[in-house]
Amino acid sequence: MKRILFLLLVSMCFAGSSEAQLLSGKHVFSKADSLRGLLTPLRTCYDINYYHLDVKVDIDQKFISGSNEFRFTATQNFSRLQFDLFSNLKVEKVMYNGAELPFSREFNAVFITFPAEIKKGSKQSFTVFYSGNPVIARNAPWDGGFIFTKDRSGNPWVSVACQGFGASSWWPTKDHQSDEADSILISVSVPKNLQEISNGRLRSIVERADGYATYNWFVSNPINNYNVTLYIGKYAHWADTYAGENGKLTLDYWSLKEDSTVARPHWDADVKPMLKSFEHWFGQYPFYEDGYKLVHAPFLGMEHQSAVAYGNKFKKGYLGRSYTGSTWGNQFDYITIHESGHEWFGNNITSKDIADMWIHEAFTSYSEVLFCESNYEKEAGSDYIISSRRALLNKSPIIGYYDVNTEGSSDMYYKGANMIHTIRQLINDDEKFRNLLRGLNKTYYHKTVTTREIESYISKVSGLKLDKFFDQYLRHAKIPVLEYKVVNGLLSYRWITDVKGFDMPVKVTVKDETYTLIYPTNDWKTIKTNIREDAFKADPNFYIGVKKVI
Numbered sequence: 001m002k003r004i005l006f007l008l009l010v011s012m013c014f015a016g017s018s019e020a021q022l023l024s025g026k027h028v029f030s031k032a033d034s035l036r037g038l039l040t041p042l043r044t045c046y047d048i049n050y051y052h053l054d055v056k057v058d059i060d061q062k063f064i065s066g067s068n069e070f071r072f073t074a075t076q077n078f079s080r081l082q083f084d085l086f087s088n089l090k091v092e093k094v095m096y097n098g099a100e101l102p103f104s105r106e107f108n109a110v111f112i113t114f115p116a117e118i119k120k121g122s123k124q125s126f127t128v129f130y131s132g133n134p135v136i137a138r139n140a141p142w143d144g145g146f147i148f149t150k151d152r153s154g155n156p157w158v159s160v161a162c163q164g165f166g167a168s169s170w171w172p173t174k175d176h177q178s179d180e181a182d183s184i185l186i187s188v189s190v191p192k193n194l195q196e197i198s199n200g201r202l203r204s205i206v207e208r209a210d211g212y213a214t215y216n217w218f219v220s221n222p223i224n225n226y227n228v229t230l231y232i233g234k235y236a237h238w239a240d241t242y243a244g245e246n247g248k249l250t251l252d253y254w255s256l257k258e259d260s261t262v263a264r265p266h267w268d269a270d271v272k273p274m275l276k277s278f279e280h281w282f283g284q285y286p287f288y289e290d291g292y293k294l295v296h297a298p299f300l301g302m303e304h305q306s307a308v309a310y311g312n313k314f315k316k317g318y319l320g321r322s323y324t325g326s327t328w329g330n331q332f333d334y335i336t337i338h339e340s341g342h343e344w345f346g347n348n349i350t351s352k353d354i355a356d357m358w359i360h361e362a363f364t365s366y367s368e369v370l371f372c373e374s375n376y377e378k379e380a381g382s383d384y385i386i387s388s389r390r391a392l393l394n395k396s397p398i399i400g401y402y403d404v405n406t407e408g409s410s411d412m413y414y415k416g417a418n419m420i421h422t423i424r425q426l427i428n429d430d431e432k433f434r435n436l437l438r439g440l441n442k443t444y445y446h447k448t449v450t451t452r453e454i455e456s457y458i459s460k461v462s463g464l465k466l467d468k469f470f471d472q473y474l475r476h477a478k479i480p481v482l483e484y485k486v487v488n489g490l491l492s493y494r495w496i497t498d499v500k501g502f503d504m505p506v507k508v509t510v511k512d513e514t515y516t517l518i519y520p521t522n523d524w525k526t527i528k529t530n531i532r533e534d535a536f537k538a539d540p541n542f543y544i545g546v547k548k549v550i
Contacts, residue, residue, distance in 0.1 A: 029404040032107035036084065036166065036175065037353070037405035042111065043174060045078040048181045049123070053171050056189040056212065057232060059156045062148050064089075065131035066189075068172045072125070074118045082109050084168035084175035089132035091172070096126040108168060108175075128172040135169050137161060140299035141309075144169055149298045151233060151256050156194060157298045158232040161309065164354060164407060167225035178352040178448050180222040188230045189214040195235040197254050199228060199307045200290045219306065220289045222446045224350045227305040231295050236260035242275050242292075245284040249275070250291040259296065259314065266314040267294055270336045277374035278344060278367060283438040286348035286445065294336065301335040303342030303364075310335055324414065326387035328372050328380045341367030344441055352448045355400035357407045358474065359454055362398075362416020363437075369417065385421050386540050388414035396477050399451060409477075418543035419473040425541050426505065427462050436461045472499045481545035482506060482520060486533035492526045493518065496547070507539035515539045 048070065055066035070083065085091060086108050094101040094112050103112045110128075118124055137145035137160075144165020151157045160170055168175040186198040192213040200219035207213050219228075233256060240251040251271065255263035271294065279285060285292065290306040297309035300319075312319060312335035322329025345367070346360035366385070373381035392415050400408035409415075424433045439461055440454070451474065459466045472480055476498040484493040491510065495502045502522060507515035510529045518527065538546050 027401065027406075029401070029406070033404040033406070035082075035107055035109040038403040039176060039178060040082070041076075041078070042080060042082040043176060043179075045074065045076050046072040046081055046118075046124075046174075047075050048072050048174055048179050049183075051173070051181045051184040052187070053184065053228065054187040054189075055171065055230075057158065057230070059148065059158055059191065059232070061133075062136065062146070063131070063133050064146075064170060066171075066187075067127050067129045069125055069127045070172075070174075071123070074120050074122050074124065076120050077117055079117045080111060080113045082111050082174075083128065083172055084108055084166070085110055085128070085130060085172040086135065086166070086169045089130050089134065089170075092129040092131060094126055094128050096124075101126065108166070110172070130172055134160075135165075137299070141302050146170065147298045151258060153234070153258055155234040156191075156232065157234075157256070158230070159297050159299065159309070160229055161297075161299055161302045163226040163302065164357075164405075166405075167228060171228070173225050175225055177224050177226075177350055177354060180224050180350065180446075180448065182222055184219045184223060184228065186217045186219065186228065186230070187214055188217075188232075190232050194232050195237075195254075197231040197235065197293070197295050197307060199223060199305055221287050221305075223305050224347065224448075227303065227347060229302070229304040229307060229309070231297060231307070231309075233296075233298075234258075235296070236263075238264065242272055244275060244288070245279050246288045249285055249288055252291060252293040254293065255296040262314050263296065266333065267310075267336065270333050271340075273375050274337055274340050274371060277371045278341060280374065281367075281370045281434055281437055282344040283441040286343055286441065292340075292343075294340075301339045303339045303346050303360075305343065305347040308336075308339045308343070310339070312336070322387075323368075324384055324388035325390060326380075326384040328376060328384045329368075329387075331376065332371065334368070337368055337371050338364060341371075348441055348446060349444045350448045352450055353402050354405055354407050355402045356449075356451045357400070358398045358412035358416045359449065359451065361412045362420055365413045365417035366420045369421065382421075382541055385414070385417055389418060389543065392418075394477050394479055397475050399474050415473070415479075415543075421541060422473075422543050423458065423462065423464075423466070423469075425507070425539070426464055432462070468497075468499045468502045469504055472497050472502055479543060479545055480504065481547050482508075482538060483547050483549050484508075484536060485549045486529060486531065486536055489528055489530065490526050491529040491531065491536070492524050492549075493520050494524045495520045495522050497522065506542050506544060509535065509537050 050071040052069040101112045135145035140147050141161040144162040146160045149157050167173050188196045189212045190196045196215040198217040200217045203216045235254045236257040242249045287306050293307045297311045300311045302309040317330045318334040323334050341364040345363035351359045369381040369385045372384045396409045398408045398412040400406045427433050455470045481496040505519050510516040
């Protein structure tokens with residue numbers, strides 16, 4: 001969900017600003033960036049099996065304290081490893097087999113040394129105890145950190161959002177998307193007059209002598225670090241079920257008590273139609289064991305696995321208006337649909353490196369198109385995705401820099417979605433396209449992936465040669481431009497691209513009001529036509545530029 005000042009970009013684009021730039025200029029990365037983003041032997045030497053995060057939240061002092069147990073399998077022999085925790089949080093001690101381990105810190109990385117070599121294949125554990133005042137988000141979820149606020153009645157309302165910023169901003173972890181814990185127990189202690197919601201299923205609530213209550217939530221599926229979360233407040237709860245592809249899926253809704261009367265009908269309007277649409281297009285909901293929850297949050301939204309954050313003020317569209325500008329975007333709640341779509345792309349299928357975050361955002365943005373199509377008509381989906389292009393900048397690639405925890409351009413959302421829409425046109429078989437999307441979620445079920453793996457899968461299943469196509473759309477800022485001219489009944493055309501040998505077919509009007517597939521390359525080609533030069537156009541379902549040559 002983490003947009004990069006997207007609304008500002010939209011307004012700049014609508015205004016025709018020539019100053020709109022993103023990720024332009026020279027990039028300088030630091031040792032801290034590498035420690036966070038690079039998979040060194042000190043990180044790959046162990047594979048996380050399980051965490052037990054146990055944290056107490058002192059709301060008045062904006063202070064957290066607690067521990068995290070790391071259970072892991074050694075992937076090689078080693079005696080030293082790295083975990084991550086922001087430097088503003090204090091590591092109190094690290095315990096291993098009943099004794100404290102020595103540790104050192106460099107920026108937000110922590111290094112521990114074991115008393116004897118850990119052997120490959122062995123299963124071990126250590127526990128980190130920590131405390132401190134976590135970073136407070138200035139404008140969540142655009143920037144990361146804790147949110148300490150109050151509801152309209154003056155009750156505390158607390159949560160955290162940390163995509164990109166880092167789970168290690170509030171708990172000790174191996175903070176890299178490539179290694180998901182197979183399961184996690186999340187124990188959060190809060191004042192006992194409040195409720196606390198986290199990912200997974202609630203196992204117990206234990207009242208403490210200090211006026212706090214500990215909520216124990218267990219996640220039985222693999223989960224990426226930034227999705228682990230908490231919500232604290234005065235909540236109302238109601239439950240339902242959905243008859244899905246894998247049987248009965250539990251649905252749990254948590255809104256602030258003061259908003260429950262408006263929340264119930266609003267969420268009811270979208271959640272089951274969303275699940276029906278996404279299970280049709282993507283396959284079964286990926287986390288039946290942990291259920292589906294929609295939780296009222298003190299920020300706009302985030303794809304927290306099995307506990308989706310919602311903060312769209314119970315309005316249709318995006319805070320009351322269509323996100324892409326299409327009128328169809330006013331028919332549903334953008335946050336409910338988009339953030340829930342991440343359960344398939346982002347949570348089920350997770351990019352190993354955040355540089356490949358387009359895998360999360362492009363497919364999830366396209367889920368909005370498919371929701372429109374499922375619930376209204378195919379033309380509604382086309383109008384929705386074509387309308388999104390007015391906000392695209394095409395100033396920098398949508399793949400970021402690898403190994404330094406840096407994502408690409410915000411164009412990854414709707415440029416990526418338009419790229420997928422173009423692939424759909426090239427496949428020209430909606431059932432084959434649907435099976436491709438379902439196949440992705442089945443093949444990479446609960447796995448982390450790279451861009452190359454996704455490219456290879458799509459090319460293989462579609463039967464299309466897409467290497468140059470992906471290079472142009474993913475690794476270059478500009479989209480392909482179809483140059484053309486019509487002279488004396490002859491249509492001449494060619495591609496202008498960064499990638500040499502680009503040869504994507506495209507549908508154009510060779511005859512009046514009829515689209516015909518042509519096969520441009522970087523060299524001029526000519527065919528006969530009866531179309532007038534001023535009437536020539538390309539099928540708008542292909543995301544390309546079109547330029548008349550004089």
